[in-house]
Each structure stands twice: as C-alpha cells, then as structure tokens.
Amino acid sequence: MKIKKIILFFFVFLIFSIVAIVFANDSGLSNRRILTEKRSIEAYENIIHSFAVSEQGIQYHEHFAGAYLNQHGTLVVLVSALDPHEFQAAILDFERLSGVENPNHILFREALYSFAYLSGLMEQLNDAFFGDFSDPDSIWYEVTGFSLRENQNMIAVEILNLDDSKIERFRNEASDSGAIVLENSRRSNTAESLHPGMMANTGSIGFRARMGDVYGFVTAGHNASTGRQVIRRHRIGTCVISITDSRLDGAFVRTDTGVGEISNKTHTGREISGINKNPIHGATVFQEGRSTGLTVGNILSTNATHHYTINNGQLTITRSNLVIADYISAMNDSGGIVYDIKGRVLGIHIAGPAHGGAGERIVEKATTIQNVLNVSVY
Numbered sequence: 001m002k003i004k005k006i007i008l009f010f011f012v013f014l015i016f017s018i019v020a021i022v023f024a025n026d027s028g029l030s031n032r033r034i035l036t037e038k039r040s041i042e043a044y045e046n047i048i049h050s051f052a053v054s055e056q057g058i059q060y061h062e063h064f065a066g067a068y069l070n071q072h073g074t075l076v077v078l079v080s081a082l083d084p085h086e087f088q089a090a091i092l093d094f095e096r097l098s099g100v101e102n103p104n105h106i107l108f109r110e111a112l113y114s115f116a117y118l119s120g121l122m123e124q125l126n127d128a129f130f131g132d133f134s135d136p137d138s139i140w141y142e143v144t145g146f147s148l149r150e151n152q153n154m155i156a157v158e159i160l161n162l163d164d165s166k167i168e169r170f171r172n173e174a175s176d177s178g179a180i181v182l183e184n185s186r187r188s189n190t191a192e193s194l195h196p197g198m199m200a201n202t203g204s205i206g207f208r209a210r211m212g213d214v215y216g217f218v219t220a221g222h223n224a225s226t227g228r229q230v231i232r233r234h235r236i237g238t239c240v241i242s243i244t245d246s247r248l249d250g251a252f253v254r255t256d257t258g259v260g261e262i263s264n265k266t267h268t269g270r271e272i273s274g275i276n277k278n279p280i281h282g283a284t285v286f287q288e289g290r291s292t293g294l295t296v297g298n299i300l301s302t303n304a305t306h307h308y309t310i311n312n313g314q315l316t317i318t319r320s321n322l323v324i325a326d327y328i329s330a331m332n333d334s335g336g337i338v339y340d341i342k343g344r345v346l347g348i349h350i351a352g353p354a355h356g357g358a359g360e361r362i363v364e365k366a367t368t369i370q371n372v373l374n375v376s377v378y
Helices: 002-049 084-098 115-132 164-173 366-373
Strands: 052-054 057-059 064-069 075-079 107-110 143-149 154-159 180-184 208-211 214-219 229-231 235-244 249-255 284-289 293-310 315-325 337-340 345-351 361-365
Touching (some): 002 064, 002 084, 084 107, 115 154, 284 345, 293 345, 315 345
Antiparallel strands (some): 143 154, 214 249, 345 361
8 A cells, every 4th residue: 555655656756757747848948039039039139220311201221021939939031132242231230239249140042022112012002002992983992901011011902702803803903013912802802791789899880871882880989980991700891971969869880791691580570671760759669789689669759869988988979869778788788789669770879888787878869870971771
C-alpha cells in the first residue's frame, strides 16, 4: 500500500513538473514576443512622427511604402525605390529615423507603391463610394467594402458576385490603378432570409420599404448612420439616409444585392400587409425586436410629444406625433417592427425603459417615416 502511494505521488509530481515547464516556456515565448512588439512599435512611431504634417495631412517620405508587424512582432518597413542605390539610401534614412539602438531588428522589403500614393487612392475611392453607393446604375452599388492592406502594398476592393463584366466596369468607371486588386465579396455566399424583427446593428429590422428603385428596410435613426454599412452577423446593406432630430428617428437601409428583398413575414411568422394610418387608443399592438422577440400591448395614445435619450443618455430627442403603447421591450429592440392585430404596420419601436420592465413605449409612425424619408412600404 505504501509503495502504491509513493508511485502515485511520484506520478503526480512528474505531471506537475511537465506542466510547469510547459507554462514556463510559453511565458518566456510570450515575453519575448511582447518585448519585440514594443520595440517595433517604438521604432514605427519614431518613423511616422518624423514625417512633416501640413493642412493636407502627413507628408510621407517619398520612399515610404507602408509598414506592418509580422507574426513574430518584428517591424517590417516597405520601401518603394526605382533602383538599388535609392533602396539602400532609403533604408539608411529609415534606420536613422527609427531611433532604435539596433536597426538590425527592423526588416526592409521592396514594394511597388508609395504609401502616399495608396493613401491618396483610398481618399479617391472613398469620395466615389460615398457619392454613388446608393445608385443602382453605378458599379459602386456592387461594392461591399475596400481596404488598404499595408502588408501586401495594395488596396483590395470587394465586389458582390465578381465576374469579368464587373471587373471591366470597375476599371472603366472607378479606377484602373494597378494598386487595386478586385476580390469576390465575402458577402457573396452568405445571403439569408431576412425578416422584420431580426437583429441589425445594435438594433432591429423594422419593415421593408423602397426608395424609388432602391429596395431595403427601415430601422431607427439612432441604429444606423448615413453612408455606413449595416451588420447582422455580416454586412447586409448600407444606410442611405438616417435622421435623428425633431423631424424623425428613422433610417432607410439599402440591402445588398446578395441579400435581396426583406420578407414581409416577421421573424415569428406573422404576415405583414399595408399600413395602419388611423391608430386607435386601446387597440392591440405587437412588437418584434432582437432582444425580446414578440411582445404584445395596447395603444395608450395616438398623438404624443416626448423627450427621450439615446446613445447612453448623451443625446436627447424631442419628437411629436408619436404613438405610445405598453408592450414590453428592452435595449437593442430599437427599430423593430410594431404592427396591429390585422397585420398592418403601425411603425417602429424607438424608445422605452432599457431594463425591459413595465412602462410606456414610444412608436415612430410608419406614415411619418414614409413622408420624411420619402420611402414607400410595399
């Protein structure tokens, strides 16, 4: 029995020792990685801070093509130069500007495009995108995003269902720069059936609507910003217009091509058709949102004026011609659809007690949303 205890003790001690060694080695590797990254960041910031700054922004070194940290945390500086002599001279400049005692800790790689060129190209793309992303006839309507990838010295533009015709259109209509690489959008194969009441950004999908020939959905104005993408588990569209003031708390989101039309069946399966233009006190209403799902209440007022706060109390909105009801809601239900017992859209949920308890809920009327945003429920 005593021998068994000794063997067991020895076995436990051996396992503990092995684990301790493993953790010690991992800790050592982690510490080396941290020290390397700290040194690299210091060198990078010294280089960046050495560049002149004007009203136009940072004036990058003519041979600076970008920088990044590799998998070991080591700083890699990209250098654009026409010949080996320029390349070596630029390396000496960057080693001096880095201010580190041992510049051998910095890696230098040749690159084709200067960072000044890539940054300017990003500005051009941004101007074009925000000007035309809501135009169905523009190639920008098909673009779901673009990013400057410093480690690859290029700009990647993602286009929905990319094919030869869209490549040609982008090169003709947007830019034929060799620094731009066109990629199939990561949104291409992620289409899903979207319904009123589902999650969108930090709020909820309201009801489907169209703005002329542009199709999408309505949500709360404080749930989406003009020109910004709208996310579910991935991007589902772009906000064309958002208003959050005394006129309205509403926004219209154009859904991406890969998403298609929003269903007129709610998240819980209720068919929606038409608008309730004449709400009546005491009528039953239903609310569907990402936090509480389906809840039921009654209309308490068809014409109310209220103060309410958004953005964690940082902004106070004063709105009139609101509907007040007593259904249950909670934080992140904002923008969710509110409809009547006949399945007609009353509006969208705007505000209520954040804790989800009893109290008055504020509804932005569908009729107001249509008039102010110039959209149509269909």
